Amino acid sequence: MKGLSSSQEDYLEAILMLAGEGGVTRVSELSRMLEVTPASAAVAVKNLSRAGLVKHESYGYVELTSGGEKLARQLYDRHRIMSSFFQKVLGLDKSLADIEACAIEHSLHQETFEKVVKFFEFMETCKEVEPQFLVNFKEFLDAGGRAGKSCRIDKKSSPVKNLVRLSDLSPGERALVIRLETCGEVRRKLLALGLIRGETIELIRKAPLGDPLEFRIKDYCLSLRKNEADRIFVSREKS
Amino acid sequence: MRQLKIVLAGNPNSGKTSVFNALTGSSQEVGNWPGVTVEKKVGTFFIDGCNVEVTDLPGIYSLSSYSQDEQIARDYLLAGGFDLAVVVIDASNLERNLYLAIQLLELGIDLILCLNMMDLALQKGLAIRRNTISRILEVPVVRTVANQSNGIELLMREIIRSDRKKPDFRIDYSEEIESMLESLNRMHPENCRLPARFLSLKILEGDPFFTCLLEPEFKEQVTQIAGEFEKKYDEELEVLIAERRYAYIHGLVRESVRKRSNLRARMDLSEKIDNVVLNRFLAIPIFLFVMWLTFQLVFALGGPLAGFVGHAVESIKIFVSTRLSSLLPKIMVSFVCDGILSGVGSVVIFLPNLFVLFLAIAVLEDSGYMSRSAFVMDRFMHFLGLHGKSFIPLILGFGCSIPGIMACRTLETRKDRVVTIMVVPLMSCAARLPIYTLFASVFFPGRAGTVVFGLYLTGVLLAVITAKMFQKFFFKEETSPLIMELPPYHVPYWPNVFRYALTRSAMFLKKAGTIIMAGVAVIWLLASLPAGVEFASQNSLIGRLGSGLSPLLSPAGFGSWQAAVSLLFGVLAKEVVVGTLGTLLQAGNLQESLRLLFTPLSAMSFMLMSLIYVPCVATIAVIRQEIGWRWAAFSVVYTTVLGWLVAVTAFQAGTWISG
Numbered sequence: 001m002k003g004l005s006s007s008q009e010d011y012l013e014a015i016l017m018l019a020g021e022g023g024v025t026r027v028s029e030l031s032r033m034l035e036v037t038p039a040s041a042a043v044a045v046k047n048l049s050r051a052g053l054v055k056h057e058s059y060g061y062v063e064l065t066s067g068g069e070k071l072a073r074q075l076y077d078r079h080r081i082m083s084s085f086f087q088k089v090l091g092l093d094k095s096l097a098d099i100e101a102c103a104i105e106h107s108l109h110q111e112t113f114e115k116v117v118k119f120f121e122f123m124e125t126c127k128e129v130e131p132q133f134l135v136n137f138k139e140f141l142d143a144g145g146r147a148g149k150s151c152r153i154d155k156k157s158s159p160v161k162n163l164v165r166l167s168d169l170s171p172g173e174r175a176l177v178i179r180l181e182t183c184g185e186v187r188r189k190l191l192a193l194g195l196i197r198g199e200t201i202e203l204i205r206k207a208p209l210g211d212p213l214e215f216r217i218k219d220y221c222l223s224l225r226k227n228e229a230d231r232i233f234v235s236r237e238k239s
Numbered sequence: 240m241r242q243l244k245i246v247l248a249g250n251p252n253s254g255k256t257s258v259f260n261a262l263t264g265s266s267q268e269v270g271n272w273p274g275v276t277v278e279k280k281v282g283t284f285f286i287d288g289c290n291v292e293v294t295d296l297p298g299i300y301s302l303s304s305y306s307q308d309e310q311i312a313r314d315y316l317l318a319g320g321f322d323l324a325v326v327v328i329d330a331s332n333l334e335r336n337l338y339l340a341i342q343l344l345e346l347g348i349d350l351i352l353c354l355n356m357m358d359l360a361l362q363k364g365l366a367i368r369r370n371t372i373s374r375i376l377e378v379p380v381v382r383t384v385a386n387q388s389n390g391i392e393l394l395m396r397e398i399i400r401s402d403r404k405k406p407d408f409r410i411d412y413s414e415e416i417e418s419m420l421e422s423l424n425r426m427h428p429e430n431c432r433l434p435a436r437f438l439s440l441k442i443l444e445g446d447p448f449f450t451c452l453l454e455p456e457f458k459e460q461v462t463q464i465a466g467e468f469e470k471k472y473d474e475e476l477e478v479l480i481a482e483r484r485y486a487y488i489h490g491l492v493r494e495s496v497r498k499r500s501n502l503r504a505r506m507d508l509s510e511k512i513d514n515v516v517l518n519r520f521l522a523i524p525i526f527l528f529v530m531w532l533t534f535q536l537v538f539a540l541g542g543p544l545a546g547f548v549g550h551a552v553e554s555i556k557i558f559v560s561t562r563l564s565s566l567l568p569k570i571m572v573s574f575v576c577d578g579i580l581s582g583v584g585s586v587v588i589f590l591p592n593l594f595v596l597f598l599a600i601a602v603l604e605d606s607g608y609m610s611r612s613a614f615v616m617d618r619f620m621h622f623l624g625l626h627g628k629s630f631i632p633l634i635l636g637f638g639c640s641i642p643g644i645m646a647c648r649t650l651e652t653r654k655d656r657v658v659t660i661m662v663v664p665l666m667s668c669a670a671r672l673p674i675y676t677l678f679a680s681v682f683f684p685g686r687a688g689t690v691v692f693g694l695y696l697t698g699v700l701l702a703v704i705t706a707k708m709f710q711k712f713f714f715k716e717e718t719s720p721l722i723m724e725l726p727p728y729h730v731p732y733w734p735n736v737f738r739y740a741l742t743r744s745a746m747f748l749k750k751a752g753t754i755i756m757a758g759v760a761v762i763w764l765l766a767s768l769p770a771g772v773e774f775a776s777q778n779s780l781i782g783r784l785g786s787g788l789s790p791l792l793s794p795a796g797f798g799s800w801q802a803a804v805s806l807l808f809g810v811l812a813k814e815v816v817v818g819t820l821g822t823l824l825q826a827g828n829l830q831e832s833l834r835l836l837f838t839p840l841s842a843m844s845f846m847l848m849s850l851i852y853v854p855c856v857a858t859i860a861v862i863r864q865e866i867g868w869r870w871a872a873f874s875v876v877y878t879t880v881l882g883w884l885v886a887v888t889a890f891q892a893g894t895w896i897s898g
Contacts, residue, residue, distance in 0.1 A: 180478070185303075186720050186722065187477070188301070188303040188444075188446065188477070189300065189301075189303070189722050190722065191301075191477065191478065191481035192300045192301035192303060192338055192339075192481070193300055193335065193722070193724075194334065194335050194338070194485060196478070196481055196482045196485050197478070197482060199485075204513075205513075205517060205519075206519075207517070207522070207614055207615055207617065207618060208517075208518075208519050208520070208522040208523050208615060209523075209615075209618035209619060210618060211617065211618045211621070212614060212617050212618070212627075212721055214517070214614065214725060218332070218334050218335050219331065219332045219333070219334065219335070219363075220332050220335060220724060220725075220726070220727075221724065221725040221726075221727075222722070222723070222724055222725070223610075223614050223617075223721065223722075223723045223724075223725055224720075224721065224722060225617070225621070225720060225721045227720070228720050228721070228722065
């Protein structure tokens with residue numbers, strides 16, 4: 001990434017966003033997006049083109065070269081990840097998070113950035129149980145920064161052992177419903193059918209071709225596709 | 240005389256249809272809800288000087304809508320144009336069934352709980368105290384076994400009782416939610432007839448159908464209030480409210496039901512059956528066997544009956560024509576026989592097959608196997624973007640497209656229905672077989688079997704492509720999930736089965752019949768005009784139409800007017816193609832004259848065309864009946880274009896390879 005100024009990086013990202021995959025954009029669109037004069041946009045594009053990152057003919061379309069696109073994509077990912085880090089961990093709202101991401105993304109060392117990404121990945125994978133410290137931190141913020149009030153323990157944040165996806169059960173295994181990560185109509189229907197927290201559910205069998213699955217819940221049998229069962233989290237019952 | 244209007248609501252598989260049949264007997268009318276193909280059943284009964292009109296709603300699990308049927312049921316219940324709702328409840332599966340009842344109580348409508356299938360509840364060892372439920376919920380509760388007509392008279396008397404007191408039902412949803420409900424009640428839209436508390440609850444649940452009723456500025460406010468709550472407790476209101484309702488129900492059931500745990504007979508029997516029927520290795524063979532059996536029944540049992548009907552129509556035709564020929568001019572006789580009687584004939588000829596099909600479907604549905612078959616085939620059909628239940632219509636399509644399309648009624652979402660219906664005609668039906676047999680035996684002797692099999696395969700292949708394509712272009716975002724109950728097996732209740740088959744057949748006669756008749760009449764007119772021309776000769780209108788069309792068909796290798804006319808007649812019914820060719824070629828030896836008109840290659844492309852082009856007039860009529868004119872018209876255009884393209888491609892490719 002050496003040799004590129006932060007504003008040049010901004011240009012690359014903007015071209016990627018405007019042009020999309022393999023598409024093209026114009027200098028005028030760029031200047032509008034980045035809120036600069038068309039003239040300075042034209043200069044910047046010319047510089048990028050000299051560096052072999054974009055293709056541009058005067059008054060024509062601007063297009064990323066394959067090298068340019070790769071670089072732009074890296075930068076864009078970096079921006080996205082930083083922004084969601086600010087939103088999800090620090091609880092900033094989206095617009096502020098974006099501004100901060102813009103400011104910080106150009107000046108991070110590769111190593112620092114990778115660590116942030118790793119941390120974030122870790123957060124995502126252990127999302128089933130939101131880390132207690134994060135819950136506490138949120139409450140701490142909600143309580144106006146007063147420590148001590150952040151120790152509420154409820155069913156959800158209390159550690160639930162053996163949390164797995166409903167589709168991970170093997171036939172004959174029973175579990176308690178903990179959480180639905182579906183939305184909209186599917187969720188409404190599942191709730192109406194009695195898939196509520198604490199309800200016992202048992203995988204009876206899989207269909208001969210592996211999907212869908214048949215469950216027993218309350219006093220009846222229900223079949224769901226793996227796809228739906230994947231989004232239902234349960235806790236295995238001790239046998 | 241006192242008039243009452245009541246509505247039956249309840250979960251699917253709660254025995255609602257049995258209750259409806261037991262209440263109304265034979266005084267039923269089956270139609271469609273306006274604008275959609277969801278069935279609407281209305282019946283009446285008369286007791287103690289009171290006339291009661293009963294509307295049966297599609298089965299629903301809650302007031303949050305999902306499929307088209309469910310929306311209709313919800314809208315009807317919310318509109319409130321009835322005096323009383325009877326909520327039918329499967330007593331052997333109380334908790335889930337009560338969820339709907341609770342929501343209806345919250346809606347504040349007058350209702351009676353009908354605990355149906357009491358016999359099964361007893362078998363399961365459940366002793367349900369009716370009075371306790373009635374006291375707690377403050378509603379009348381009646382126990383029935385509808386398919387033995389047990390308790391039905393009690394239910395009727397309860398329905399016409401006039402001294403019912405308005406229930407005042409509420410669940411306490413914890414302090415914070417209650418205070419949110421309070422503030423929401425103040426935003427209640429003036430022109431909304433729904434009870435404020437009910438609407439507020441639905442809005443807190445976040446059901447978009449209800450939030451849309453709010454004024455925009457309130458909507459924002461609600462989002463904010465609910466958002467704050469959810470953030471504060473890290474819980475979702477929708478989940479909390481559902482949990483509260485189920486907790487209430489759980490308490491209610493604990494108060495009113497005693498369980499003798501040693502009895503789980505019915506469930507056990509179902510389980511045992513399923514251990515075999517849904518066994519990993521046996522499930523698919525069993526399913527295919529059931530399909531084969533259905534197919535056999537529909538065509539082996541229905542076939543001779545259809546033949547009998549066909550003969551009857553033929554003899555009536557001969558009888559009438561000999562009687563009339565001395566009385567009326569020739570053209571009138573032809574109109575009566577070839578026009579009207581043939582028209583009637585081509586409608587009633589389907590009835591035997593359809594009746595048997597409807598019997599079979601009713602048995603499959605009533606016994607509980609239908610949802611198992613969907614369970615078994617879903618993975619495979621999901622690959623095509625369809626629902627497991629779509630498999631049965633497609634299989635039936637190999638026999639005849641009409642029953643195949645009618646069988647699509649069992650599909651729940653419109654997308655599944657439309658796509659399956661559009662694909663069914665590509666399954667090569669039995670009526671196309673005579674065409675293949677004739678051409679294959681003349682032009683491909685010795686390899687006829689392979690050729691015909693190839694044609695069937697081509698049909699299936701095109702069906703797969705079509706299904707995929709239609710999903711992509713017409714129904715981009717609707718992937719319907721599978722959330723399906725597998726009800727316990729039970730022996731089909733025959734009166735229900737026969738009533739189902741009878742009403743469906745009658746509906747076919749009434750709706751599709753008129754169009755099939757019209758189609759036949761049009762073809763007759765084309766074949767006999769202008770006056771005095773020989774029936775279907777080159778000088779008749781249809782002959783001229785055929786001559787006009789033939790240049791279009793010559794790229795496919797069969798540019799003769801006879802071929803074009805026979806294809807036009809094939810719209811009546813595909814097997815007519817063969818008969819028409821016979822008449823037009825005026826040949827003692829059809830094989831010889833066919834060899835003059837076709838080469839093996841053009842015979843092949845002609846067979847492909849016959850496979851794909853326009854479904855017969857009866858199929859078009861049924862498509863219209865099921866999903867409307869537009870799709871019917873589209874199907875005609877689509878299949879014609881596709882058939883032409885495939886035929887031309889095959890012929891041109893063949894010419895290129897051999898030349």
